[in-house]
Amino acid sequence: MGIFEITMLLSEKAVANGGKSFMPPAATEVAGQVDNLYAFLLWTSFIGCAILLGGMIFFVLKYKRRTNNDKTPYISHNTFLEFLWSFIPLVLFLAVFGWGWHIYHQMRQMPENALEVHVFGRQWSWEFVYKSGKSAGNEFFVPVNTPVKLLMTSKDVLHSFYVPSMRIKQDVVPGRYTALTFTADKLGDFHVFCTEYCGTSHSGMLATMKVVTQADYDKWIQENEEGMTLAERGQKYYSDKGCVACHSVDGSPKVGPSWKGIFGKEHEMDDGSKVKVDENYLRESILYSNAKTVKGFGKGVMPSYQGQLSEDQVNAMIEFIKSLK
Ligand code: CUA
DSSP, X not given: OOHHHHHHHHHHHHHHTTTOTTSOOOOXXXXXXXXXXXXXXXHHHHHHHHHHHHHHHHHHHHTOOOSTTOOOOOOOOOHHHHHHHHHHHHHHHHHHHHHHHHHHHHHHOOOTTOEEEEEEEETTEEEEEETTSOEESSEEEEETTSEEEEEEEESSSOEEEEEGGGTEEEEEOBTSOEEEEEEBOSOEXXXXXXXXXXXXXXXXXXXXXXXXXXXXXXXXXXXOSSXXXXXXHHHHHHXXXXXXXXXXXXXXXXXXXXXXXXXXXXXXXXXSOEEEOOHHHHHHHHHSTTSSOBTTSOTTOSOOOTTTSOHHHHHHHHHHHHHOO
16 A cells, blocks of 8 residues: 555545544543644644655656766755745744644633642542542542633652543642643543553553533532531641631731631732742642741741641642632
């Protein structure tokens, strides 16, 4: 079979599958855009390769030295050709960069009112925790056509959260939060993989994302054995761990800043810098209390909680702070 036949076969297959023959089923709107960019890259690479190799073979045959007396003409350069083979690839590369940036920008735009699901990676399984306090292991549910934001961290080593059908992938890093967002537009079960080698059973670190209707999701989320929402658990640690002594939840200042309504705001630090209160800032302030000090509050007053709180506890306390509107 020649290159031409293979090309025809591939393009027929691609057309039959809506142009996405190489890809897992696409379950988000962004996934379709990713596939289009990928198809563009694939086809321009293929065409470029065909022109290069085809041209090479053509010239090898056409200008083959036929007798020992054949003279090679002296050619130094051709400005027009050199311009073309520099300028056309430049335009292609810049187009791919712009296109890719546009899609990536959409994928990293965290929606304001997304359904937040907390994801923990550990050797060698995933754990999903919802605001209601419900947690899930192998299977987790998300409602269709709803923006979902995953807030992820690891309890041991580096992992990477990957859902091929959503075309999303992000490292899951011990000691900090990373995030992913997607809006599933198809019902069904989708594979979740770990794509960072994390030890013996890395390949078994799998989960299934079940995209269901809002009604099915509501039914599932209410089967909550824990009995306490994440924020309620955080509130429990707030008093159990002694935070209550220095931090109010009603806005009144005590030894430390109040927790009321701080999430999403900007805090001014004692060195004059401004910091947005997000999950990573709260995490740092809880575990490494002296990393940043809010203006007007004493440095070194708060003890460090490093090593004294589990990931689950820190997570629940951050949810409690977020709930204090
Ligand atoms: Cu976790 Cu690989």
